[in-house]
Amino acid sequence: MFAYVLRRLGLSVVLLAVVVLATFLLHHALPGDPAAAVLGKQYTQAAAFEMRERLGLNDPLPWQFLHYVEAVVAGDLGRSHVSNQLVTRELARVLPATLELSVAALLVASFVGVGLGVFTATRPRTWWDVAGLTAALAGVSLPIFWLGFLALQGVGEGGLLAHATGLRGLPLGGRFSPAEYSLGPWLESHEGATGFLLWDTLFVARDPQVFLHVAKHLLLPTLVLSTVPMSVIARITRASVGEALLQDYVRTARAKGLPARTVVLRHALRNAAIPVVTSIGTQLGYLLGGAVLTETIFQWPGMGTYVVQAILNLDVKPLQACVLVVAVGFVFVNLIVDVSYAALDPRIRAGGGGA
Amino acid sequence: MRRWTLALLLALAACNGDSQDGTGSGGGIGRVDASALVTIVTADDAKVLDPHCTSDGGNSKVIHQVFETLVRIDPADVNRLIPALATQWETAPDGLAVTFTLREGVTFHDDAPFDAAAAKLSLDRLREVGFKLSSAPYAPEFQDVASFDVDGARLVMRLRAPVARVALRNLSMFCSSIVSPRVIEATRGLDPDAATAYVTSHPMGTGAYRIETFDPAAKQATLTANDAYWGGAPTVRRLLFKPVSDESMRTEYLTKAAGHVLVDDVPRQHWDAVQASGTMQLQAWWALNVCYLGVNADHDATRELDVRRAIQLAVEREPVVAHYDGTARPTFGLVAQPMAEYDPALRPPGWSDDPAERRKAAAALIEKARAEGRVVTVYHPQQPRPYLPRPQDIADTVRQQLKAIGLDARIQSEDKSVLFPGVATGKYELVLIGWTTDNGDPDNFYGPLADGLDGRPGESNTSRVVNADVHAKLLAARQYDEPARRVAAYREIERILQTDVAGYVPLVNTQQAVAFSKTIHGLEVDATGHYRFDRATLE
Numbered sequence: 050m051f052a053y054v055l056r057r058l059g060l061s062v063v064l065l066a067v068v069v070l071a072t073f074l075l076h077h078a079l080p081g082d083p084a085a086a087v088l089g090k091q092y093t094q095a096a097a098f099e100m101r102e103r104l105g106l107n108d109p110l111p112w113q114f115l116h117y118v119e120a121v122v123a124g125d126l127g128r129s130h131v132s133n134q135l136v137t138r139e140l141a142r143v144l145p146a147t148l149e150l151s152v153a154a155l156l157v158a159s160f161v162g163v164g165l166g167v168f169t170a171t172r173p174r175t176w177w178d179v180a181g182l183t184a185a186l187a188g189v190s191l192p193i194f195w196l197g198f199l200a201l202q203g204v205g206e207g208g209l210l211a212h213a214t215g216l217r218g219l220p221l222g223g224r225f226s227p228a229e230y231s232l233g234p235w236l237e238s239h240e241g242a243t244g245f246l247l248w249d250t251l252f253v254a255r256d257p258q259v260f261l262h263v264a265k266h267l268l269l270p271t272l273v274l275s276t277v278p279m280s281v282i283a284r285i286t287r288a289s290v291g292e293a294l295l296q297d298y299v300r301t302a303r304a305k306g307l308p309a310r311t312v313v314l315r316h317a318l319r320n321a322a323i324p325v326v327t328s329i330g331t332q333l334g335y336l337l338g339g340a341v342l343t344e345t346i347f348q349w350p351g352m353g354t355y356v357v358q359a360i361l362n363l364d365v366k367p368l369q370a371c372v373l374v375v376a377v378g379f380v381f382v383n384l385i386v387d388v389s390y391a392a393l394d395p396r397i398r399a400g401g402g403g404a
Numbered sequence: 405m406r407r408w409t410l411a412l413l414l415a416l417a418a419c420n421g422d423s424q425d426g427t428g429s430g431g432g433i434g435r436v437d438a439s440a441l442v443t444i445v446t447a448d449d450a451k452v453l454d455p456h457c458t459s460d461g462g463n464s465k466v467i468h469q470v471f472e473t474l475v476r477i478d479p480a481d482v483n484r485l486i487p488a489l490a491t492q493w494e495t496a497p498d499g500l501a502v503t504f505t506l507r508e509g510v511t512f513h514d515d516a517p518f519d520a521a522a523a524k525l526s527l528d529r530l531r532e533v534g535f536k537l538s539s540a541p542y543a544p545e546f547q548d549v550a551s552f553d554v555d556g557a558r559l560v561m562r563l564r565a566p567v568a569r570v571a572l573r574n575l576s577m578f579c580s581s582i583v584s585p586r587v588i589e590a591t592r593g594l595d596p597d598a599a600t601a602y603v604t605s606h607p608m609g610t611g612a613y614r615i616e617t618f619d620p621a622a623k624q625a626t627l628t629a630n631d632a633y634w635g636g637a638p639t640v641r642r643l644l645f646k647p648v649s650d651e652s653m654r655t656e657y658l659t660k661a662a663g664h665v666l667v668d669d670v671p672r673q674h675w676d677a678v679q680a681s682g683t684m685q686l687q688a689w690w691a692l693n694v695c696y697l698g699v700n701a702d703h704d705a706t707r708e709l710d711v712r713r714a715i716q717l718a719v720e721r722e723p724v725v726a727h728y729d730g731t732a733r734p735t736f737g738l739v740a741q742p743m744a745e746y747d748p749a750l751r752p753p754g755w756s757d758d759p760a761e762r763r764k765a766a767a768a769l770i771e772k773a774r775a776e777g778r779v780v781t782v783y784h785p786q787q788p789r790p791y792l793p794r795p796q797d798i799a800d801t802v803r804q805q806l807k808a809i810g811l812d813a814r815i816q817s818e819d820k821s822v823l824f825p826g827v828a829t830g831k832y833e834l835v836l837i838g839w840t841t842d843n844g845d846p847d848n849f850y851g852p853l854a855d856g857l858d859g860r861p862g863e864s865n866t867s868r869v870v871n872a873d874v875h876a877k878l879l880a881a882r883q884y885d886e887p888a889r890r891v892a893a894y895r896e897i898e899r900i901l902q903t904d905v906a907g908y909v910p911l912v913n914t915q916q917a918v919a920f921s922k923t924i925h926g927l928e929v930d931a932t933g934h935y936r937f938d939r940a941t942l943e
Binding site: 094 | 432434435438441452538597598600601604605616617620644656659662663822824825828829
């Protein structure tokens, strides 16, 4: 087990080194002159040269790379040339927003996805099965922007439901409404605040009313963001549980007279778990990097919104930092998934795996 | 399950309605009094609150609420300056100095007192005197200022040339905001980027509002009333800036938002709906801008004066105006049409009131220059600009007109990060571009767009040449304070530019609009589009 984890860890370090090189090269692969983007209307050749000097773009490439690695290792991700703020400081503000949304969406996707997968797998070739698979297909195929639009027009503030019922509807965007609660100053001044608003409002401020307010803001983006991973997880669960249900050990368990629930959950699902866990892990990685559309639609102040701004402004440092964070997140999640295989499957733990 | 989801959504939606009546919440998170709050929906978000280091419109909207300048443009008359932090000013008889009497009893948001030394510190920093800035976009505007000196309680601006009118105008721009001396002193020794970041996180001005939270990454700015404001504590207690870059999402706020709202940059197609609405009102005005076709006199494709004159005659304004949904009017001068210096009677040489005649004259000029079939490209920005809502369509209209006089015209879009440097280096023969003045002075049009330094064209001068006569006349015109003389001087400059240089074709002047709730009274909007809430009241 230890050797297995160590091997995976070593592989992760190699992957991270490649990622650092890739993010560095990103700077040079982007079209347009970063110096020109910084200067805008104030562009002159002299000013551009000076700006490139300040950004270190006039140094030889290997030298720039060494500087970059040195800075990254020291935790210095540079400054945004647009806001002049340290990228680490800005990331500390946007990352919790994205993590909170991604984790919420993944929880919804996992529970509903696995549930739907098991439900359809135990009713193969019935109308339930067809309906479940169709729903999963629709979830993968429907574009996020369309779903987001439907959600907002349907149950958002001033939307159809609000018109029909006279209720206010769910918030149109943001993590909370500064027009209702001055949560911003509280977050800045309160030492115990983590930036994860559900946690902060419930356990730090212990204010259920604000918690509810924050949860309402989280609900629509979570549901919209969870559709794709939910569908993927449902389809994979359906396939692998369906396959497990045909195995001999399941027949044996049934023959022993175990209740159907135990047979499905303890025997079939446990054995079908590896592909499901893999897909859940991969989906978290995608969610971290792929929440861009959902964040844009719901004006969610997370990394997706941050990345879009950085791209539009040719703001290289934040862009590099975000790619790095997403890549590190991916590597880390994969590591956890790999380790969890070992927990799930004794054959992997034993170092064999080829049985 | 679907039923459960619906029930959950309904429950939450209902709960949202209930919590409206809820009173304050514990745990230190304050409940906001929505009755004294105005939500300001803007197109651009603010990222930097250091007034000396930015020229960005999104930043300026917030900066305007927090910081103040010595003088400001009269919202009722763009040609007049009125007191702000200076109560009066006097120009020396030789025109080489202006002495300001400063407002007494004013304090910054960090309780530092406002005085002549504080004003000098900010005005020196903005000109990079004793400081190095991350970006000093406005420093060149102050090259005629020799120094700012403290004279007891008064501040003296000493000038290298008698250009008090322009220098005073520059002091009304947001870049001339006075920042707390404590904040500026704290930036000494920091590298320029860190200094800008420091001022952004400590934005201490003297304005009617102070920053409560500013989170550029989350695009959030909340401002609260400054009760110690010298003009009296504002009735509007809180301003909430909500940047929404998507136009259709921004306009949702025109109909859907609750409470007191101001929506900036309202697109034309929504004006009628706003005017017809029972809750919102519209304020539209002719902006201090010009959209024009820059014609490069130092480019092989447009080097001959005859070709440039032909282009001047060929481009019709009416088809261009048609792209603006009624928010633009034809313009025939580089200076913005609402300004007194604009000459409504001026037309380029060879002009005829009959468009067919004009086209014929233009074609003849092309023939004379042996330029038939010559390839010319109209470059235009990819992104819409306030004065250029549909760059590609407008560029194509211009292209068709150039084609009609025998040129092989094409269009090419460029990202603004490529376009502006391209203009500065004279890369483009024709470029569709525009200008909005920051200070409402004619010099702010002709200086950057038609002049240069030491015979070299300035970076925004699309003609890429400096006419010696124009240069001399511009230097002289800066010194004219008397309206009639000033107007005559700039009209003469425009005439020379159109006749001898033909380095641009002015196309249109456009309107700008803000919409705001009918419950907001006493809102002040000036010609540069900046609004003030300090004397506004809410129903």
